[in-house]
Amino acid sequence: MSASRGLEGVIVAESSITSIIDDQLTYVGYSIDDLAEHASFEEVVYLLWYKRLPTEIELKKFQAELLENMELSDQIIEHLKLFDPSTANPMAVLRSTISLLGLYDPEVDDMSEEANFRKAIRLQAKIATVITTLARLRQNKELIAPDPNLSYAGNFLRMLKGPDVEALEVEAFNKALVLHADHELNASTFTARVCVATLSDLYSGVTAAIGALKGPLHGGANEQVVRMLMEIEEVDNAIPYVKNKIANKEKVMGMGHRVYRTGDPRAKHLKEMSRKLTEITGQSKWYDMSVKIEEYMKKEKGLPANVDFYSASAYHCMGIDHDLFTPIFAMSRTSGWVAHMLEQYDNNRLIRPRAEFVGEVQQEYKPVEQR
Numbered sequence: 001m002s003a004s005r006g007l008e009g010v011i012v013a014e015s016s017i018t019s020i021i022d023d024q025l026t027y028v029g030y031s032i033d034d035l036a037e038h039a040s041f042e043e044v045v046y047l048l049w050y051k052r053l054p055t056e057i058e059l060k061k062f063q064a065e066l067l068e069n070m071e072l073s074d075q076i077i078e079h080l081k082l083f084d085p086s087t088a089n090p091m092a093v094l095r096s097t098i099s100l101l102g103l104y105d106p107e108v109d110d111m112s113e114e115a116n117f118r119k120a121i122r123l124q125a126k127i128a129t130v131i132t133t134l135a136r137l138r139q140n141k142e143l144i145a146p147d148p149n150l151s152y153a154g155n156f157l158r159m160l161k162g163p164d165v166e167a168l169e170v171e172a173f174n175k176a177l178v179l180h181a182d183h184e185l186n187a188s189t190f191t192a193r194v195c196v197a198t199l200s201d202l203y204s205g206v207t208a209a210i211g212a213l214k215g216p217l218h219g220g221a222n223e224q225v226v227r228m229l230m231e232i233e234e235v236d237n238a239i240p241y242v243k244n245k246i247a248n249k250e251k252v253m254g255m256g257h258r259v260y261r262t263g264d265p266r267a268k269h270l271k272e273m274s275r276k277l278t279e280i281t282g283q284s285k286w287y288d289m290s291v292k293i294e295e296y297m298k299k300e301k302g303l304p305a306n307v308d309f310y311s312a313s314a315y316h317c318m319g320i321d322h323d324l325f326t327p328i329f330a331m332s333r334t335s336g337w338v339a340h341m342l343e344q345y346d347n348n349r350l351i352r353p354r355a356e357f358v359g360e361v362q363q364e365y366k367p368v369e370q371r
């Protein structure tokens with residue numbers, strides 16, 4: 001036996017959800033470019049879960065179900081009030097709250113397909129409200145109910161920022177949700193599949209996945225990117241900053257990818273979104289700075305920008321708190337996690353690889369007082 005570090009290149013599952021072939025990304029066979037341009041996030045969630053696009057009637061029903069399930073119980077709201085906003089990491093709050101939602105869901109351990117779809121809807125609906133409720137409570141602002149005439153993206157922004165959200169912003173945010181929805185066997189999705197392959201429940205899978213997404217080498221990178229941009233402050237500081245990082249053998253966040261070699265096909269959409277939003281809000285320097293970093297890293301290290309790079313400046317220009325960037329990623333990725341967990345249940349086998357043992361052997365046990 002010999003170990004593959006980080007399981008690079010190892011195929012561990014069959015899946016018909018997302019494919020990455022020659023740096024091209026598709027969801028259920030539909031190109032990410034078409035979906036980013038034309039699809040609503042709700043359509044994409046439906047596509048990932050049912051492996052086909054919904055009809056108009058199916059989509060309306062699906063949107064209505066999501067909306068009906070957005071409300072949080074008083075127990076959950078009280079729980080969200082307990083955290084000290086100055087110290088509580090929103091990803092930790094989200095992880096704990098999703099776990100708590102499972103505790104209060106009477107169907108949590110009903111493993112029938114029907115119950116799993118009902119729980120999937122509740123998870124996808126409530127994760128939006130958990131994030132917006134946390135955000136508003138910590139600013140001592142009134143909670144805002146969703147509007148039945150708005151999309152998932154529109155309602156998220158409404159519940160987060162207030163009723164007057166610009167259409168352009170909703171359009172951009174919808175696109176960002178579509179682009180983050182699924183990505184084959186990334187670390188958090190693999191975590192979710194490992195979790196439910198023991199026949200554990202969907203809430204446990206999403207809780208585990210949020211824990212994996214939180215790390216800065218994965219979804220947590222988007223928050224690190226915006227922190228880096230703020231630290232750089234001015235466009236002229238960008239290259240010296242990055243050179244210094246590389247000289248110190250530190251990673252530049254938002255750059256590089258385990259699978260993509262020529263570039264992440266999602267990044268160009270987010271780059272264009274960042275360009276537009278920074279321009280409209282008079283903050284082009286964040287975009288200009290990002291382009292300089294991207295070009296330098298590509299030229300000097302051969303590393304392309306990943307999905308977390310341009311989303312950072314785009315979300316910043318939407319006025320979203322930096323520590324909500326990764327929770328927003330989790331909200332979108334819940335759709336992919338759920339799709340993969342449903343696929344895992346459909347053809348399940350416990351996931352239990354082996355480790356190559358490299359430790360000490362034949363040690364002699366001595367009682368504690370003799371050590």
Ligand SMILES: CC(=O)SCCNC(=O)CCNC(=O)[C@H](O)C(C)(C)COP(=O)(O)OP(=O)(O)OC[C@H]1O[C@@H](n2cnc3c(N)ncnc32)[C@H](O)[C@@H]1OP(=O)(O)O
Pocket residue numbers: 006186216217218219221250251252253254255256257258259301303306307308
């Ligand atoms: C949604 C997502 O999860 S997208 C990824 C988000 N994560 C980030 O943006 C964090 C920064 N990027 C990284 O850490 C990596 O590129 C990862 C984690 C995405 C991929 O990692 P791996 O495939 O394991 O590559 P690994 O970390 O082994 O790097 C290979 C080489 O490239 C270098 N490298 C990789 N990414 C970077 C980076 N962002 N900045 C500087 N150097 C880098 C490494 O230092 C290493 O160099 P070496 O061989 O001289 O030691």
Ligand SMILES: O=C([O-])CC(=O)C(=O)O
Pocket residue numbers: 182183185186187257258259306307
């Ligand atoms: O696939 C990966 O390893 C990371 C990634 O880009 C994602 O999860 O979107």
